[in-house]
Amino acid sequence: MVSIEYYIGLSAILFIIGTMGVLTRRNAIIIFMSIELMLNAANLLFVAFARMFEALGGQIFVFFVMTVAAAEVAVGLALIVAVFRTKQTINIDEASTLKG
């Protein structure tokens, strides 16, 4: 079996990529996907640790994270759609009227 450090390292990379997505992309949907990627990185971590501790707590946590993610997606996409209705774009930079 591969030792756990590898998994942690991998999840770290994925997490970073996710953050990069959030920080660099202007497409709201892609930003959102990147966030999902971050969550996944965390999940990977949980599962790995669960395996390490041989306790199911971690896996359960992942389960809940998924549901949360689902909920967020529902809301998030709804919002994006709504914004698109008014602005005709999902370019997040367009949503910058509130400032100061």
Place this chain on the structure above:
Amino acid sequence: MSGYTIEDLVNILPIVFVVVWALALLMVEAFTKRRGLTLVLAAVGLLAALFLTVSQFGVETTAFKNMLTVDGYSLFMYVLVLGSGLFSIALAYDYNKRMGWERGEYYVLMLFSIAGAMLMASAANLIVVFLALELLSIPLYILAAFVPNDAASEEAGLKYFLLGAFAGGFVLYGVALIYGATGATDLMAIVSAASTTESPLLLLIGAALILIGLGFKVAVVPFHMWTPDVYQGAPTPVTAYMAVVAKAGGFAALLRVFIAAFPSVSQDLVPVLSALVILTLVIGNLAALAQKNIKRMFAYSSISHAGFIMMAFVTYGQADLYADAVTSVLFYLLAFAVTSFGSWAVVVALEQAEGKGLNLEDYAGLGKKHPALALSMLVFLLSFAGVPPTLGFGGKFFLFRTVLEGGYVGLAIVGVLASLVSAYYYLRVVIYMYFHDGDPEVRSEPVLNFVTAVTAVGTLFLFFMSGPILKWAAESILALI
């Protein structure tokens, strides 16, 4: 379903009630055409929940296999949150009609997020903390974007959502690291494991990430940037609600989690916390100075208040002190809640459709035209600025006291200077109200006036009642230490 009894439900009756009531409201909303009924029912429900909470005073127990703790601390928070819920419903009462988006879901969602806040106050497990956080936030995302076809509102919602989710990712990763370091998500288990863990740094990083995530919720610099925009874009009653409940929930979780689970890392975190406090106080206050829009101004001021509360939080690790710290934070939150709702009520009274009536100029001449309203606004502003004899002063006083007890004289000095700066921009509003001539349009609505009056009187009166409140707050320390 083994190992659970009805006791578990009874112990968290207020929460259960709120949630069930929310479901009921959903049905009512679905099957009646009568507008405003949901609102009244929601208010009734909150009152009932409040009553239940009061009936629970003195209870100290856990529920659902240590997932939740019910103690004085959580009960205090329940009261605070439920009360805030009532106030924000009162603010919404005419506002939503006036603005034309009266919809029952509004109140249902609010009830859900109230339940979330209450859960945060008594969460004893990081899973619950995480879920409660989401339950608190997701309705808020929607409420912020509640105004139909309103670009600003939707933008606010989207911003809040994306950033919230982003921050949530960090929280989650932090929890994961902590789980990795201790193999547990239960606070008690964590604190016992923390002493023996072989990877303390992992724990520390995890704690830091949680701190950041919750710091985002309570709007601590540099995680505060969403605040002004969202506060401005969201419907004012929602803003008021966010300003108080999101903060209360966030701090409730912060205090419980860190005091219960991470006393070991407190020393390492002190510099970080101090830095956050100073940044928050400086930037929050100074930024407020240049605001023309009153909602943004209050947004920044609420940021600075978060900074003040954080000041007490710095000392959380000192075993002999955390009690005082908690007490002063609770008192401050109460003061902030009362004052803040009062001021928002005034804002609502002056707000016109399409976000008009929200600039400082619109307050010109208020003192002449509506002395009562202006006077109460004055009281709120003074309380924000921490001028006696107001609740705000009491809050700051006890806060600084705790900080000094902890030996952080530097922080205290920054704090007092910050409150001095804050006086400056609060005074600007006063100047507009009293020293400028103008003809402000004011909605005089019974409920609104009632809220204003109650909060204004409360802001003054409760200061003189500091004794009982402090006593109550002091009894409301966390049971599980």
Place this chain on the structure above:
Amino acid sequence: MDANLTVFIILAVVAIGSAIGMLLNRNAVYSALFLILNFATVAVFYIILGAPFIAMTHVTVYAGAIMVLFLFVIMLLGAEELTGGTTKFDWQKPAAVVLALFLLAELYVVIFFRDTVFAEFRALADFGTPQNVGRVLFNDYLLPFEITAFLLLAAMIGAIVIARRVRRKPGN
């Protein structure tokens, strides 16, 4: 070299690659597809890590539901390519990259170069099977489960509220 390691490396490369693909691709649809691929690989890791149940849910929920939803929305809005709003912050990207690398470095320092000790994996029988997971879930984690229920409900209501706009009526 060790077969496990080889497998891991291959999978890791795929995961990271797909993630980067998602990150860089101009077309939202492709990004989504890359992400699905990534999720799939992650699911494989789950299985390796002895979490078949989670793996299954993962595939169904994420790849199955969530990503489909994404694709659906993208198609619906016809937003494969981004329109309008040329970027105003040329420095945002590099700054982000630098910071991200910093964070990665930090995490790696924590994981590999500081007193962070992890136990070794031991071979386990039927760990994380649906039965076990379910048992634990409904024994110890009943409350969170309930909460998620309400969470989803709230989200659903919210989505409906946002989606089903009423025309604005002028205030009374």
Place this chain on the structure above:
Amino acid sequence: MDFILEPLNLVTFFPLVGVLVLLFLKKDQKDAARWTALVASLVTFAISLWVLSQFKASETGLQMEVNATWFTFGAWEIKYALGVDGLSILLLLLTTFLTPISILSTWTAVEDRVRDFMLFFLLLEVGMVGVFLAQDLFLFYVFWEFTLVPMYFLIGIWGGAERMYAAIKFFLYTMAGSILMLLAILWLGNNQGTFYVPALIEQGGIPENLQTWLFFAFAAAFAIKVPMWPLHSWLPDAHVQAPTAGSVILAGVLLKMGTYGFLRFNIPLFPEAAKEWAWLMALLAVIGILYGAAVSYWQKDVKKLVAYSSVSHLGFVMLGLFALNPQGIEGAILQMVNHGLSTGALFLLIGVIYERRHTREFSEFGGLWKVMPVYAVVTLIVSLSSMGLPGLNGFVGEFTILLGAWGAGQEGLLGNNGVLYAGFAAAGVILAAVYILYMFGTMFLGPLTNEKNENLKDLNWREVVTLVPLLVLIFWIGLYPKPFFDLMAPTVEHLVATLGM
């Protein structure tokens, strides 16, 4: 009920009755508002006289004390404690005495939003009386800060052209000072475990170096209020912009809160620091005396001149306080009263001419004695009292202060050749004559040049009524100050004894 009827509770909070009545008045019921305020303040004055009748001059401790636990927090007990003693009785009377006079002086001067004006004025009185009576640091701070608010409005709403600027400046400067004091108060509460002033003095035992810090933390608040040179910059603005009544109260009472603070807290609480730093305080005081006098001499605006003269006069008070001997301190207390009377009267008089001519520029006046003889004579008397002419109140205070300062200097409290302080301060007496005579001369003597002044009305009955009480006291204190000294002597001597001087 008995609790409410405690004399000190009554004298502190009775004006609130007036406030309540005012709240029920209509905006346009101007006279009703005026009379309400006047009556309320007069009753308050009567109550304070009752307090005086109850007061036993021979006792050194607090009297008629009201002492109840307000609330407890952690280890602390915060008290609601009022008390009066030789240090505060005179200032209490001064406050209750000046308030009705100021109210009367606004009878015709304030026409705009009379009700609100009176409302703030009565609130202000509550705060001021509270400051002089509070015996618990927390309570004191509450009153102390509270006084800011009504004064802020008095300046900001009814003030002159630059009123907003002046109001904000006033508010922020004084608040800036008091906030440092707040920290010191908190520190005391933590380390000494109580806010109750007598208890704090009783236990003492604050290490020397800390005393210094706390001393200056408190001093920051008080020195700005006094105002001591060089922290006086807010004063001219506030005075020039404030309405007459505001100036009267500001000069008459609010500034005294600063000097009183030094006397009540700095000196007894931190005796070591007080002794160690007396020289610095004396130095600043003396600089203030000369500086204020010199600067007054060049003012073009009467009110500004008087404002700067306050810097000079309060310099005397500070010098007396930090002589730390009976002569100095008693002189200082009396001088607080004197300054309240003289400068208060001066501001009233300036208000009189301002009401008639709506200017305060020296260049506009000259030879007024010809047209307004009564006004001129009254002004002359008041000016003379403020420049310390024997037989009038000012002299008694200044002389005793200088005497005390000289003694302190001789006994080496102010470092070697400390007598110089008194010496230079006495030189200030000369300069006082210079600017006072400059003021009086340019306004009243010489030929009547400006035809605008040719048919000015002399004082009317109301103005006379407002001024006569002040004049009576000016002469009384000047000719027979004994009763006033007797009120404070035992307390002060006890205080000095505890200082171990």
Place this chain on the structure above:
Amino acid sequence: MLLSETTTTGFLELVPWIVFFPVIGLLLNIIFGRRWGELGVAITAVSASALSLVVSVLQFITLQGAHGEAMVYKLAEWLHIGSFSIPWEFRVDTLSVTMMLVVSGVGTLIHLYAVGYMHYDVRYKGDPKSYARFFIYLNLFIAMMMILVSGNSYLMLFVGWEGVGLCSFLLIGFWFTKNPDATEGTQNSYAAKKAFIANRVGDFGFLMAMFLTFWHFGTLSFSELFPEVAHYEGPESLVWWIAGFMLLGVTGKSAQIPLYVWLPDAMAGPTPVSALIHAATMVTAGVYLVARSAPVFSAVEGVHVMVALVGAATALFAATIAVGQYDIKKVLAYSTVSQLGFMVAAVGMGAYVAGMFHLVTHAFFKALLFLGSGSVILAVERGHHPLVETGDADASHGHDDHGHDDHHGEVFDPQDMRNMGGLRKKIPWTFWTYMAGTLALAGIFPFAGFWSKDEILLDASHFEGAMAVYWLLVIAAAFTAFYMGRQVWMVFFGEPRHHAAEEAKESPWTVLLPLVVLAILSTLGGFMNWPFESGLEPHRFGHWLEYTLKVSLGHELHIPEFSFSVAIQSTLIAVAAIFISWLVYGRKPLKSGQTDPLAKALGPIFKGMNAKWWVDELYQAVILTPYEKLAKFLSQTIDWSFWHDWFHEKGIRDNFQRLANFLANPIDMGVIDKISYLLAQGAQGSAGWLSKLQTGFVRNYALAVFTGVVVILGYLVLFR
């Protein structure tokens, strides 16, 4: 030594009334003055002053009964602070009673004189209403002067001391809308201020002296103080300081160098004031102070020399100036300064008797001279305004019509001796009384001035401290005789040089009566201190004062034997001086418009005399202007421009707001973006994006959050 308990007190209880009567008088006049009209006012005021004279006489009698033993009457406790206690006590001893008599006596006469004089003066000045005001001030002055002389402690003395200063201020500025030449202007009020402030400088010295005294001897009361001082064994420096400061006070009040400058200007006041305050009484307070403080001045050798020299120098200096004046009252003013110099020199030398003696005689003849000059001026004024005689009511009116238009076109100054001449025949009464005063002042036998001045010179000749004193005084005496001669020749002899002088009319009896009385006094007053063993009782005055002095000094004071050499010497000098003045002015009198012959003779020196040796200009340049500059600099530059505007406004407020604006808009982006901006520079070396900084972008916000994360974690990882 409160002997009052032991000895019979006689009328002692009445002593407060020397103060109360005048006070009552002035109160009455304040209240009823306007209603009563001139007569009522006059009666009230004069009787008030007269009554206090009566009381003074009663005190004199009491004192006789007590054989000159000092007595103290305690009225009330005034101040009592810690160890410091000042009762309100009246001291009745030979010294104070002498002063009381002089003050109330001369005072009453001058009140009487003023009744008539002011009647006209107020009309010439066009303000009849101020008649009452004048007498109110005058009574106030009597009261204050009485406090001064009767107080039993330095503090009480100081009260009177400043009080009389106030009165002098009020009376100098009595015509506050005018100039001395009666034109509209501010000079009078300026002179008043000058007097007050100069006195204040002296008072400062007095205060210092009091502080020193109190903190070394623990008391300010004479009765307790002097015994201690008498046998004082402390460091000499202390006494030097006390005496020095006291001397400063003296120079202020008694117009000695360097503070004498106010007195000549004080002549702006109405003439009775000049006579009463600025010749007879107030200005002698300094002399009284020194005599009163004899123990202090005698405690250490050498102090005497300091005081004596100041006095003598003043005597000569002022005398020279007097020579160069044209204004009749200015001459007398400088003569007063000079004579005060004599007295100060005398008491300074320790010749207290001589000093006080000269004080009394001087009070007589200088008052006489001033009143006489007043009568002259009055006469000339009346000559200048004939229609005044038609009645009082329209007098001011007529005055307004004609103003001061003069036949020669220039402003007419009724006090300028060049406008007079030949008045001898017009106003005989005035002339003869004036002569008496002149001879007395010149020190011609047997007039009062002769005896007193002679005694001073006698003591000076014995004074071992410094012989300079003697010679200074002698020369001063010569000058005195000369300028008086000059004045008499110019005013009374020769031909009238102005129509006003021709039409001059004699003054009313109220004016003349005091002149006569004073003339008699200044003629015979000298005999009160008859120096010879034979004839009258010798040294009556000396022994009288001795009661007090020996007690306070603690030893007998020796009274030098009369020396004919000195007497004859001084007389000869005086006569010679007068003769010279006759040569210059008497032989061929001045024609109108002709310049002073002396001016030709002396040239620049005379110019100097005339210009008062430019001392005023000097003070202006050295003290006043610099102070004004300083005040201007402090107030405008330091306090306002720098401290108020620059430091507080620019320094604190503006920067504060600037910071606020910068941080607020765009803080959110501003600061935090700058960090990332710098990082970005590290990554891509290109610049200039800052301009593109915008707000409201989710990505920026996220970046901010992320930055926070990285920094915090970085800190923890690196430093923990």
